[in-house]
Amino acid sequence: MRKHEGQWLWGLLAGPGTIWLLLLFALPFYGLACVAFGEIDPIFRNAVAAWNPLDWRFENFGEVMGEILTGSLRRVFVRTFAYVLSAVVLSFLIGYPVAYYLARHAGRWRGLLLALMILPFWVNYLMRMLAWVNLLQVDGWATKAFSAFGFQYNFLDGKGITVILGLVYGYVPFLVLPLYASLERLDVRLLEAARDLGAGPANAFRMVTMPLSRPGMMAAGVIIALPMFGDYYTNDMLSRSPATEMIGNQVDFYLNGTTQPQKGAVLVLVLSALLVVFMSYYLVTTMRMQRELQA
Amino acid sequence: MSGLLRRSPWRRPVVLATWTWLYVAWMFVPVVIAFVFSFNGGRSRSVWQGFSLRWWTEDPNASFLHDESLHSALRNSLILAVLTMLIATPLGVALAVGLARWQAKIAKGANWLMLIPLVTPEIVMGASLLLVFSNLYTGVPLGRPAQLLGHVTFSMSYVVVVSRGRLLSIGRDYEEAARDLGATAIQALRMVLLPLLAPAILASFVIVFAMSIDDFVISSFLSSGASSETVPVRIYSAVRTSSTPALNALASFLVFSSLFALALGMLGMTAYRRRRGGGDGESVLTEFAKFEM
Numbered sequence: 001m002r003k004h005e006g007q008w009l010w011g012l013l014a015g016p017g018t019i020w021l022l023l024l025f026a027l028p029f030y031g032l033a034c035v036a037f038g039e040i041d042p043i044f045r046n047a048v049a050a051w052n053p054l055d056w057r058f059e060n061f062g063e064v065m066g067e068i069l070t071g072s073l074r075r076v077f078v079r080t081f082a083y084v085l086s087a088v089v090l091s092f093l094i095g096y097p098v099a100y101y102l103a104r105h106a107g108r109w110r111g112l113l114l115a116l117m118i119l120p121f122w123v124n125y126l127m128r129m130l131a132w133v134n135l136l137q138v139d140g141w142a143t144k145a146f147s148a149f150g151f152q153y154n155f156l157d158g159k160g161i162t163v164i165l166g167l168v169y170g171y172v173p174f175l176v177l178p179l180y181a182s183l184e185r186l187d188v189r190l191l192e193a194a195r196d197l198g199a200g201p202a203n204a205f206r207m208v209t210m211p212l213s214r215p216g217m218m219a220a221g222v223i224i225a226l227p228m229f230g231d232y233y234t235n236d237m238l239s240r241s242p243a244t245e246m247i248g249n250q251v252d253f254y255l256n257g258t259t260q261p262q263k264g265a266v267l268v269l270v271l272s273a274l275l276v277v278f279m280s281y282y283l284v285t286t287m288r289m290q291r292e293l294q295a
Numbered sequence: 296m297s298g299l300l301r302r303s304p305w306r307r308p309v310v311l312a313t314w315t316w317l318y319v320a321w322m323f324v325p326v327v328i329a330f331v332f333s334f335n336g337g338r339s340r341s342v343w344q345g346f347s348l349r350w351w352t353e354d355p356n357a358s359f360l361h362d363e364s365l366h367s368a369l370r371n372s373l374i375l376a377v378l379t380m381l382i383a384t385p386l387g388v389a390l391a392v393g394l395a396r397w398q399a400k401i402a403k404g405a406n407w408l409m410l411i412p413l414v415t416p417e418i419v420m421g422a423s424l425l426l427v428f429s430n431l432y433t434g435v436p437l438g439r440p441a442q443l444l445g446h447v448t449f450s451m452s453y454v455v456v457v458s459r460g461r462l463l464s465i466g467r468d469y470e471e472a473a474r475d476l477g478a479t480a481i482q483a484l485r486m487v488l489l490p491l492l493a494p495a496i497l498a499s500f501v502i503v504f505a506m507s508i509d510d511f512v513i514s515s516f517l518s519s520g521a522s523s524e525t526v527p528v529r530i531y532s533a534v535r536t537s538s539t540p541a542l543n544a545l546a547s548f549l550v551f552s553s554l555f556a557l558a559l560g561m562l563g564m565t566a567y568r569r570r571r572g573g574g575d576g577e578s579v580l581t582e583f584a585k586f587e588m
Contacts, residue, residue: 007398009480014393017386017451018405024448025412027431028423035426049430098318101311116319122553123326124509126527126534127546131329133534134543140341141328156535173322223414230416233511237534248418255422256516268422272415279414287410 029272036061036265047261064266073250073267080246083160084228087167088221091175094168096217099179100209103186117180120173129166129237136162136238158241166238167231171224178223182216183209215285222282229275247271326550333359333543340540350541359544364521368529372549375439375514375525376507379446384499386447387454388492392484394455395462412452420449421516428517438519445513450506454499461495493567501560505553 034049037056041048050056067073098117106113120128135142136155146153155162186209194204232248247267254264329340333351337344347353352360359365394406412420428441435441469491473483511527518528526549533542 009484010393010397010402011399012393013389014397014402014405017390017393017455018401018408020386020448020451021405021408021412024424024444025420026408028427029419031427031431032419032423035430047426047430049426051431094318097311098315101308101315105308105311106315113315113319116322120322122505122557123550124527124530124546124553126511126530127329127550128326130530130534130542130546131325134329134332134340135325137341139339169321226414226416230418230512232418233515233531237531240535251418251422255425261426264422265426268419272419275416279411282414283407283410 032265032268036262036269038262040262047265060262061266064263065270068270076245076247076250079160079244080229080248083164083167083244083246084225086164087171087228088225090164090168091172091224092217092221095172095175095179099176099183102176102180103183104188114180117173117176125170126233126237128170129234132166132169133237156238158239158243160239160244162238163235163244163246166234167228170231170234171228175220175224178220179213179216182213182220186212215289219282219285219289222278226275226278226282229271329543330547330550333540333547335540335543338537338539340538340543350539350544354541357539357541359541359548362541365529365541365545367522368524368526369545369548371439371523372508372525372527373552375442375446376504378443379450379507380500380503382443383447383450383503384454384496387451387499388458388496390451391455391458391462392488392492395459409452409455412449413456417449417510417512420445421512424448424513425516436519437517438523441517441519442514442523442525445517446507446510449510449513450503453502453506457499457502458492458495461492465491494564497560497563497567501556504556508549508553508556 031049034051034056035047037053037058037060038050039048039057040060064073068077102110102113102117132142133156134140137143138154138156143153143155153159190208190212191204194208195201199207230248230251232246232252235244235246235249236252251264251267251271254260254267332340332343334346334348335344336347336349350358352358355361390405390409394402394409424441424445425437428435428437435444465488469487470483473487474480478486509527510525511531514523514525515528515531518524524532526545530542530546
């Protein structure tokens, strides 16, 4: 009987937040489509949103899609995927050993190290990029250190590798923590059993640790790939060159730099459509993990 | 074979330990250097020209202390963060409690709606908010009002996640005991659930503050020029120009303010523990760490 009592109260509590998200998250996303499929004012040349889906026109959308599939935007899309993929792989190569050490071997250092892993979250992202811009200037300390080893390189001169490394530096802390969480939950007895049954350390790692940490790895990879796909500021700070432009830079250009927001809106829609697979994968797996933890 | 028996099966992983400490150095040394350069004597942000307080206090025009445009960026960042914190936290906590107890059909939909912002790239949110503020909600001017609405929107879901974790560990027993003893639903909420939620509320305050301070994309998309520039927007527009080490001073100051917020949160958490007991020996910091995962 108690079950249905007070339901109005819970609805009342959830109401304001839900309405907020409807008005300022769901509806704006619909608005994005209305601008993308809207018209251009013939006199002022600005975007006119078509709020009624029956009025939607697809010329503008088709034009941009054509550019993506065969035209100038194709390279931008391919480059974005290449950069993000490289950055995610590098992040795993750097971050996995750290998370593994933290979860399995850190011993008395674990508390301190965990604190140090969380600390980058509290240092502004742009400050962390600023730090690297200063070091990578032609007369910066990092550039000088490299040239002391005979490696002359102008890092900030529109270099793809700088952008990739910048993305890695920016997002790898977001990979280490969830990886650590999944490795820490791993049952050590399974590893002991593998060793007892004759597996060497390498085999035990390959046949037990890796498969068991795979869901955590997938989730962690997705959670850093998503913001990388929409990133434009790392690119702007470390390169600011058309040679390294990513999708985010084009979106920023059309929405903030020109009077053609339709093009920007279409690009954002296409980007969201590409990412929706990753987004739902992440949501569904985390929901499942939560349910397992509760059970 | 004999080698296998003599060696402990769990050798001390020297390589892994070295790797990890190198990672820590890589994470922090550049930032520390950027902070040190705010004390540079010359105009350069990359060549050391001796120690001075020139860019912090001494320069009568361009130092952190005297440059009005730097103050304005810092003021914008801090005001925005405090307002976001004060709006997003109550909304998010209420939403979390509501969603955990509400059994209506729409509750499930609301739950999904709440989760999507967590995985939406900021540029998608920034772009759609910009378009909706310039086409539909034209009553909301770009600048601080629009930025505030945007910041609350992206941070509210994190509050829900933090509070939900705490709600799960509290369980429903205390609340039901209160109801059995004659409390109304509202009384049980106010006198039992809310005090138990205090650590999550505190953590939410700190996390929302830090997220708002850290944000660049939404602030930038929804800004209306120099007057609503926040510190990250300022860093972004000034980093590739010949701006002075005062920029490093500004950025460092911002980092100190979020660390200050973190320290306040941890003090608050410790005080709460001392008064209420509990905490099963876990450090306050790991409590925060859990929220980040």
